[in-house]
Amino acid sequence: MSGHDSKYFSTTKKGEIPELKEELNSQYKDKRKDAVKKVIAAMTVGKDVSSLFTDVVNCMQTENLELKKLVYLYLINYAKSQPDLAILAVNTFVKDSQDPNPLIRALAVRTMGCIRVDKITEYLCDPLQRCLKDDDPYVRKTAAICVAKLYDINAELVEDRGFLESLKDLISDNNPMVVANAVAALAEIQENSNRPIFEITSHTLSKLLTALNECTEWGQVFILDALSRYKAADAREAENIVERVTPRLQHANCAVVLSAVKMILQQMELITSTDVVRNLCKKMAPPLVTLLSAEPEIQYVALRNINLIVQRRPTILAHEIKVFFCKYNDPIYVKMEKLEIMIKLASDRNIDQVLLEFKEYATEVDVDFVRKAVRAIGRCAIKLERAAERCISVLLELIKIKVNYVVQEAIIVIKDIFRRYPNTYESIIATLCESLDTLDEPEAKASMIWIIGEYAERIDNADELLESFLESFPEEPAQVQLQLLTATVKLFLKKPTEGPQQMIQVVLNNATVETDNPDLRDRAYIYWRLLSTDPEAAKDVVLAEKPVISDDSNQLEPTLLDELLANIATLSSVYHKPPEAFITRVKTTTQRTEDEEYAEGSETGYSESHVADGAASPPTSSDNVPYAAARQPGPAATPTQPAPAAPVPDLLGDLIGLDNAIVPVDQPSTPAGPPLPVLLPASTGQGLQISAHLTRRDGQIFYSLLFENNSQIPLDGFMIQFNKNTFGLAAAGPLQVPQLQPGSSATTLLPMVVFQNLSQGPPSSLLQVAVKNNQQPVWYFNDKISLHVFFTEEGRMERASFLETWRSLPDSNEVSRDFPNAVISSVEATLDQLAASNMFFIARRKHANQDVFYFSAKLPKGTPFLIELTTVVGNPGVKSAIKTPNPEMAPLFFESIEALLRV
Amino acid sequence: MISQFFVLSQRGDNIVFRDYRGEVQRATAEIFFRKVKFWKEDGQEEAPPVFNVDGVNYFHVKVVGLMFVATTRVNLSPSFVFELLQRIARVIKDYLGVLNEDSLRRNFVLVYELLDEVIDFGYVQTTSTEVLKSYVFNEPIVVDAAHLSPLGPAALFMQGTKRIPGTAVTKSVVANDPTGRRRxxxxxxxxxxxxxxxxxxxxxxxxxxxxxxxxxxxxxxxxxxxxxxxxxxxxxxxxxxxxxxxxxxxxxxxxxxxxxxxxxxxxxxxxxxxxxxxxxxxxxxxxxxxxxxxxxxPPFRINALIEEAGILKAEVILKVYAEFPSSITANTISLQMPLPKYTMRASFELEPGAVGQTTDFKEANKRLEWNLKKAIISYHGFYIVGGCEHTLRARLTFSQETHGNITKESGPVSLTFTIPMxxxxxxxxxxxxxxxxxxxxxxxxxxxxxxxxxxxxxxx
Structure with missing residues (x-):
């Protein structure tokens, strides 16, 4: 060939498409090939060349592999939009899958698997079956991946045609590439299925460990990752596995090394011999360190993983702290991670070296890095008692350089050091006070003010220092105002002289009348009342001893750490978040949006036939709906919107007059806890029994459902719909229930959204539900909404703001009810139980022989519920009173609390 | 497995885009570029090499000014993806001889063919140029290697001594030599x-x-x-x-x-x-x-000193000793030293007879630069030769009084160099x-x- 490809991008006067059409039908091979290249070029820059489909497909029957590949590339792109024409290509595909040239056979299977058109899928089965048993390993390895492709399109077909068995056979293939792909495909299928498909037995284990030695580096990673799910039977087996995996630590591919580390760490948990463990740690250290010589991106991954590993096994790199010293040309994200690890590895033995480094970093150019270095010094002081003094002297040295942000950062950490070692280092306060006027960041100011207030009796001019801040009180950020308020009160309590007395007047005035910050106002009122009623009590409260803080450099919770360690070498270990916090892969079957469709925003393109055919898929691709977005990393994300509505005229939407989406069934998910109340008994449901109730987990409302099929026929195509209700509850995603065989059952957690589907009229706890499947009539049943599922995690109130709110509400908003049969037998259990329902304990008061408990709770949108429970502990009879801006909700609340107290 | 692979230019243009699984929207390239360009999270201004936006995980590495990016929805091994991205760059470079925006654009058909063999349905099949040769049929159009930023450390030899054939590094492993013979x-x-x-x-x-x-x-x-x-x-x-x-x-x-x-x-x-x-x-x-x-x-020892020299003034003395045999020559040596932020001016004094040395005070980031590029010792040689020593003196003028801590507010001195052979x-x-x-x-x-x-x- 001649020239270069960019010429294919050029346009001509004649009009591109007709010209291309002509060239595609040329009698000359070379001309046709050039034309196809031009078409592909147009396609890659986003031009629509789908109208050339037939002409391009006509070029498919060629012996020229280069040309064939180009045509296939085109087909993958456009088959979706031209499904009928794509059928034209089927014959050639099937023919190609029997071509004498293995490359062509493989190419045909590979491409067919990428064309997600139902009709093509049917024709794929026979060629795939042949290719899985092909003589050529290149064809077999391509076919193995193709099974995963087909499973993604039509899982049932894969299972019915026995492809899973063929795939399992390939694990014993003599070609390592085939083995690796079979493992990868099985692992993916397992991931998307809840039946055990790919179980690793000790037999597969030994086969795969053998294959490991011959695989390519990538295959080694597939295999190691698949094997990491294997639980060794005992210490001996674990040792055997480790022995065979250890040589992988010497691989030049960092991914292989990290996957091997993961495997070894996992097996180490089972190994009892301390010698073996120590030896393994020794073996793992150098390769882990060597990862830090790789590209910065890999260094970053390695550092995030090492951060976890040293939390579990601190000895492993205890002597290697020097390799974590920052290089001047490290990217900032690497430097930041190195600092974290340096803090973790800092010990009495190496602290001098470490401090020398930190001191150096604290004078570098990058502000964020400098700040973190200063904080690191403080954290070392808090962590290592014996080194605290040295750390403080380094901080003082840094303060003397008078670089503004260094000073401020230093003051913030020194405040923490004071809290860690009370009454030890106060002699440096004078030095700190010198920098007072340079502070301009809220956190630093607040820290300094805290120090002045806390040690007011030792600072001769504490009143002057605080007074200098008072002038600007109204302009200060809330954080500083709160500290100023408390510090002034402390000063007054410690030195009740005239000056402070005047100051406290000013501050209280500013913090009550002049402010609209409720937190500040509440705190000020409490102080005011305390000071005016009982100054001694005020002293007990305000000047009480504070709990000593501790080192936070091992900040991960043990359970989270366990989970992250089990996920070493994955994204989870880099984000330091459990996989479910950021993985939103919801299996979509036939409904995958093609890129082009998405780009054009053709949301309406979800054809009705898909919904109606019962094989069922969500009315929207889970790839891009906001629902998926709402489950991105971050705690307690709540779905923001339900799936967009799809026009489905024939379904139960019409029957109960609903207007939002029918949510079809897809696949089951995790089961729920205690037995659910039966809402649709089998006797009513022609053998189908449904139990369900609303529940709240991690800040989100779910409808927990149990389906039991006691009928004689398999049931599938489940969909659910909720009638309009007081809270506008609606399904946030598809109901995921698999086909139910007679005698089997399935549970699912359906995520819910609120305020979607609001009914008018007085609040009611009634929730009307309709469930449909492909075999039976629509079933209706009623559920009761328990108000407490709506109580948010943000419902905790400060005592002060509780009182304030209580007072601000008129008495007419108070409603009460007696529950003569309810008993609080264990105060703790009840508090725990209510806290689990986001009713937060505020205070307890004795009144005669009765106990009075106060709780706060909030509905979404912030409606507060102030709750008072009066009872004699252990005796029947609980009186509940509530005060809320929304008293018409009271009956619902009482229903809910009665249910909770009864349990 | 990965969902997509794409290559973006520095301006964010899509040079190559391949979607392997159709499970992530196509707009990812744009989302990614905007996110990286305007990164501001956790107090850092540079995006980490892997991050998550709306459930899609983005991995990127920079290769000769291009961004190689992969996306996925699953909990994949990030080191796996980074190795893969580097390896794809290397394979393409093996084929094209030169890796840059131009060569990628001119060879897009070949690049797509390679990408289809390297990855199937998001799973890596092979990254061995050797293995790929049996499956890949397009031939590269070799672009002119001159004036191009090369890939990898071996490219050094292009600028190195005359003993090494400069073209070797930019030679495609598959393209036929113009002379028709392979050496x-x-x-x-x-x-x-x-x-x-x-x-x-x-x-x-x-x-x-x-x-x-x-x-x-x-x-x-x-x-x-x-x-x-x-x-x-x-x-x-x-x-x-x-x-x-x-x-x-x-x-x-x-x-x-x-x-x-x-x-x-x-x-x-x-x-x-x-x-x-x-x-x-x-x-x-x-x-x-x-x-x-x-x-x-160490091949070089550095001696650096900064001292106050009167009010609002200071003197910097930098010395470099080359501690390798005189038969060896180093090239492209550059010293950099951050100066106090209140430095206004710097005047330089090189040793008598110094040739080919340049000095500069970078006003914007208050940095002193001293380059000892080629041609140092009159006509005896044009590189730094082992055993020699060079000195630079600089006088600084400040806009404010120091806090008596100028050593803490300047430095460290960093040196960059290459020493062939x-x-x-x-x-x-x-x-x-x-x-x-x-x-x-x-x-x-x-x-x-x-x-x-x-x-x-x-x-x-």
Whole structure:
């Protein structure tokens, strides 16, 4: 060939498409090939060349592999939009899958698997079956991946045609590439299925460990990752596995090394011999360190993983702290991670070296890095008692350089050091006070003010220092105002002289009348009342001893750490978040949006036939709906919107007059806890029994459902719909229930959204539900909404703001009810139980022989519920009173609390 | 498995885009570019190499100014993806000879063909140029290698001494030579990067060599190669801590902390005679990576001093000593030193008779730069020659009074350099043996050494 490809991008006067059409039908091979290249070029820059489909497909029957590949590339792109024409290509595909040239056979299977058109899928089965048993390993390895492709399109077909068995056979293939792909495909299928498909037995284990030695580096990673799910039977087996995996630590591919580390760490948990463990740690250290010589991106991954590993096994790199010293040309994200690890590895033995480094970093150019270095010094002081003094002297040295942000950062950490070692280092306060006027960041100011207030009796001019801040009180950020308020009160309590007395007047005035910050106002009122009623009590409260803080450099919770360690070498270990916090892969079957469709925003393109055919898929691709977005990393994300509505005229939407989406069934998910109340008994449901109730987990409302099929026929195509209700509850995603065989059952957690589907009229706890499947009539049943599922995690109130709110509400908003049969037998259990329902304990008061408990709770949108429970502990009879801006909700609340107290 | 792979230019243009699974929206390239460009999270202004936006995970590496990006929805191994992205860049470079925006655009059909063989349904199939040759049929259109920023450390040899054919590095492994004949040759490069931190008193605080033995073979018929390294090479510090390894100084033994090998390497006789045996696949690849913290003689010593010299004034004295034999020449040496933020002006005084040295005060980031590029010692030579010493004096003028702490507010001094035909670790390829096919078969063998600075820093 001649020239270069960019010429294919050029346009001509004649009009591109007709010209291309002509060239595609040329009698000359070379001309046709050039034309196809031009078409592909147009396609890659986003031009629509789908109208050339037939002409391009006509070029498919060629012996020229280069040309064939180009045509296939085109087909993958456009088959979706031209499904009928794509059928034209089927014959050639099937023919190609029997071509004498293995490359062509493989190419045909590979491409067919990428064309997600139902009709093509049917024709794929026979060629795939042949290719899985092909003589050529290149064809077999391509076919193995193709099974995963087909499973993604039509899982049932894969299972019915026995492809899973063929795939399992390939694990014993003599070609390592085939083995690796079979493992990868099985692992993916397992991931998307809840039946055990790919179980690793000790037999597969030994086969795969053998294959490991011959695989390519990538295959080694597939295999190691698949094997990491294997639980060794005992210490001996674990040792055997480790022995065979250890040589992988010497691989030049960092991914292989990290996957091997993961495997070894996992097996180490089972190994009892301390010698073996120590030896393994020794073996793992150098390769882990060597990862830090790789590209910065890999260094970053390695550092995030090492951060976890040293939390579990601190000895492993205890002597290697020097390799974590920052290089001047490290990217900032690497430097930041190195600092974290340096803090973790800092010990009495190496602290001098470490401090020398930190001191150096604290004078570098990058502000964020400098700040973190200063904080690191403080954290070392808090962590290592014996080194605290040295750390403080380094901080003082840094303060003397008078670089503004260094000073401020230093003051913030020194405040923490004071809290860690009370009454030890106060002699440096004078030095700190010198920098007072340079502070301009809220956190630093607040820290300094805290120090002045806390040690007011030792600072001769504490009143002057605080007074200098008072002038600007109204302009200060809330954080500083709160500290100023408390510090002034402390000063007054410690030195009740005239000056402070005047100051406290000013501050209280500013913090009550002049402010609209409720937190500040509440705190000020409490102080005011305390000071005016009982100054001694005020002293007990305000000047009480504070709990000593501790080192936070091992900040991960043990359970989270366990989970992250089990996920070493994955994204989870880099984000330091459990996989479910950021993985939103919801299996979509036939409904995958093609890129082009998405780009054009053709949301309406979800054809009705898909919904109606019962094989069922969500009315929207889970790839891009906001629902998926709402489950991105971050705690307690709540779905923001339900799936967009799809026009489905024939379904139960019409029957109960609903207007939002029918949510079809897809696949089951995790089961729920205690037995659910039966809402649709089998006797009513022609053998189908449904139990369900609303529940709240991690800040989100779910409808927990149990389906039991006691009928004689398999049931599938489940969909659910909720009638309009007081809270506008609606399904946030598809109901995921698999086909139910007679005698089997399935549970699912359906995520819910609120305020979607609001009914008018007085609040009611009634929730009307309709469930449909492909075999039976629509079933209706009623559920009761328990108000407490709506109580948010943000419902905790400060005592002060509780009182304030209580007072601000008129008495007419108070409603009460007696529950003569309810008993609080264990105060703790009840508090725990209510806290689990986001009713937060505020205070307890004795009144005669009765106990009075106060709780706060909030509905979404912030409606507060102030709750008072009066009872004699252990005796029947609980009186509940509530005060809320929304008293018409009271009956619902009482229903809910009665249910909770009864349990 | 990955969902998509794409290559973006510095401006964010899509040069290559391949979607393998259709499970992530196509707008990802745009989302990614905007996110990286305007990164501001966790108090950092540079995006980490992997992050999550709305459930899609983005991985990126920068290669010769291009961004190679992959996306996924699953909990994948990030090091796997980063290795893969680097490897894709390398494969494309093997094929195209030169990797840049232009060569990618001109060869897009070939690049797509490669991408289809490298990854199927998001799963890596192979990244071996050798293996790919059997499945890939398009031929590269080789772009002119001149004036292009090359890829990888071996590219150094392009600017290096005349002994090495400059075109070798930018030669495609598959393209036919214009002369119609392929030259039988093999390149073995020993590339070492040095990281050193000197304390203010000139004492070495940390030192490390990261080395690679890199190979690029243009031999036909895949003959077996044997590489013999130092007889007394030993690996692992045997559990010693970094604090006491210095006991080995002077023994002449090369002790590596750790090393790893390419999968084609057989280590059967490594223990016995320190010989690596391999059948080199086509394309460029690292035969062995190693790491050494054993004490070695640093090629340069730096002496830096800053002193107040009256009100609002200070003097900087920088000295560089080249501590390698005079038969070796270094090139592209550059010293940089951050100065106090309130520095207004700097005037420089070079040693008498200094030629080819340039000095600069970068106003924007308050940085002093001293370049000793080529041509230093009149006509005796045009590079820094081992054994010599150079001095720079600079007078600084400040806009405000110092806090008496100017040493803390300036520095550290960092040095960048390359020294061809020199390596600090003393690791050697003692011989490179090619299994002979016939008596007359005698391909060209190039064994080249180069040492570069990584983080070469002197504190004040």
């Amino acid at each position: 039988e040759e093999i390149f073995v490069d020993i590339i070492e990067k040095i990281s050193i931190t000197f304390s203010s008193s000139g004492y070495i605080l940390t030192s490390e060599i990261d080395g690679t033995i890199q190979m690029k073979s243009y031999l036909t018929g895949n003959p077996e190669i044997r590489l013999a390294l130092n007889d007394d090479l030993s690996i692992g510090r045997g559990g010693q801590s970094v604090y006491d390894y210095r006991s080995s100084i002077g023994s002449g033994v090369v002790i590596l902390d750790d090393c790893n090998f390419h999968e084609s390497v057989r280590l059967d006789s490594f223990e016995a005679d320190k010989t690596l045996a391999l059948v080199p696949p086509d394309g460029e690849f690292p035969v062995m990576n190693y790491r050494m913290t054993q004490e070695f003689k 020199y390596n600090a670790s003393k690791l050697q390829v003692k011989y490179l043996q090619i299994t002979k096919k016939s008596g007359s078969y005698n391909p060209y063998r190039w064994v080249r050494y180069v040492t570069l600075s990584n983080s070469y820093v002197a504190r004040l």
